[in-house]
Amino acid sequence: MEIKEEFSNLIDRLKTERDNLKLKAHLASMDAKEELEDAEGKWNQLKDKASQIADDAVDTSEEFISKAKIIGEELKETYSRLSKRLSE
DSSP states (O other): HHHHHHHHHHHHHHHHHHHHHHHHHHHHHHHHHHHHHHHHHHHHHHHHHHHHOEEEEEOOHHHHHHHHHHHHHHHHHHHHHHHHHHHH
């Protein structure tokens, strides 16, 4: 009877741990999706700025170019963070 009780306790502990891990994975996935959706806005901004910079007819200032670079760096950091999180 002691072995059955130990086994039952083991199953209960593992079930609890499994459930917790599934919940954490689900929440992490949701966070990653939200962060990726936010990054899409920055991606669109960067594409717009890049096309304006490439267009010879549009006069772009150093400040405009600097802002585009900042958005690019933010995206790079976001993608790197997401990649690390999803590979864990």
